[in-house]
Amino acid sequence: MRIDLNRAAQLLCDNDNILILSHQNPDGDTLGSALALTFALRKLKKTVSVYCTDGFPENFKFMYNGEKPCIPDTSEPYIVAVDVASPVLLGDKMSDYYDKINLCIDHHSSNTDYAEYTLLESDSAATAEIILKLIDFLGAGIDTQIATCLYTGISTDTGCFRYSNTTAQSHRFAARLIECGIDFSEINRQMFEVKSVSRIAVEQYVLNSVRYFHNKKCALIYITKDILHKTGSNENELESLSSVPYQIKGVKIGITLRERENGYKISVRTAKSINAAEICAQFGGGGHLRAAGCFINGGLEEVIQKISEAADKALSENEKLKKQKSL
Numbered sequence: 001m002r003i004d005l006n007r008a009a010q011l012l013c014d015n016d017n018i019l020i021l022s023h024q025n026p027d028g029d030t031l032g033s034a035l036a037l038t039f040a041l042r043k044l045k046k047t048v049s050v051y052c053t054d055g056f057p058e059n060f061k062f063m064y065n066g067e068k069p070c071i072p073d074t075s076e077p078y079i080v081a082v083d084v085a086s087p088v089l090l091g092d093k094m095s096d097y098y099d100k101i102n103l104c105i106d107h108h109s110s111n112t113d114y115a116e117y118t119l120l121e122s123d124s125a126a127t128a129e130i131i132l133k134l135i136d137f138l139g140a141g142i143d144t145q146i147a148t149c150l151y152t153g154i155s156t157d158t159g160c161f162r163y164s165n166t167t168a169q170s171h172r173f174a175a176r177l178i179e180c181g182i183d184f185s186e187i188n189r190q191m192f193e194v195k196s197v198s199r200i201a202v203e204q205y206v207l208n209s210v211r212y213f214h215n216k217k218c219a220l221i222y223i224t225k226d227i228l229h230k231t232g233s234n235e236n237e238l239e240s241l242s243s244v245p246y247q248i249k250g251v252k253i254g255i256t257l258r259e260r261e262n263g264y265k266i267s268v269r270t271a272k273s274i275n276a277a278e279i280c281a282q283f284g285g286g287g288h289l290r291a292a293g294c295f296i297n298g299g300l301e302e303v304i305q306k307i308s309e310a311a312d313k314a315l316s317e318n319e320k321l322k323k324q325k326s327l
């Protein structure tokens, strides 16, 4: 059942033993939201545990500050999921909890309404924005630690206030959190600039092997298992790498290949006038107008040829259309 902020605050007030869950492969928003809510509820003298199936990653240390992921083994807690659009995102090991979520707080319009109660605000750029409002309703107050967690959630989900999901509210909340005395420049440095040695090594490989097609209007990068092995990096370190080819000036189709069992997982980003989902649909994939994905069976060169031909065709058709329009 969908509920509003007031009702969600009431439900939290009515329970004293609370477990807060983040989604697997945690990002700044799910962890920042879970930790901020944990710290705020403890200020109201509640017993609160916070858990994520993949633990708390090292790069978010400044948020959790010694807090450890924990599921209480005594009593039945009131279970709250934050930033979790679907129960499977809690992770395989959490399958016992899929139908036991009492309250879900989320901003994904794709939320499957799996929880008993759902507080959903899809116009919020981050769940952390909803948590901020909820903490206000609860009257718990926002200290520097809570502000650090909330700011991290908003900043990471908006790509440091650059993505189109960023709203005036995101900026207003950020301003308020900055007034709490957080070290926002260090947070953003940690979240957007600092990279591990192995990540830099992967980038080096990838940038050295960019391929261009169709008068450099299409750029393609690939990450093979061999590259991961050579650089000592893992899948988690590849985040945002797929935006690299589309960053190149003049490129209208950016393609990223990642090696999987028997083939390559492909992500396609496109300029406004080109349909990424249409390109991927030719290979049984899909997605959005400007960002889509698919899987192609085969070896590296074979897969590159197939996807680059599809891109080439899309670019040619687009040029034809443009010509017709200008005639």
Ligand SMILES: [Mn+2]
Pocket: 029, 030, 083, 107, 125, 126, 127, 157
């Ligand atoms: Mn989020």
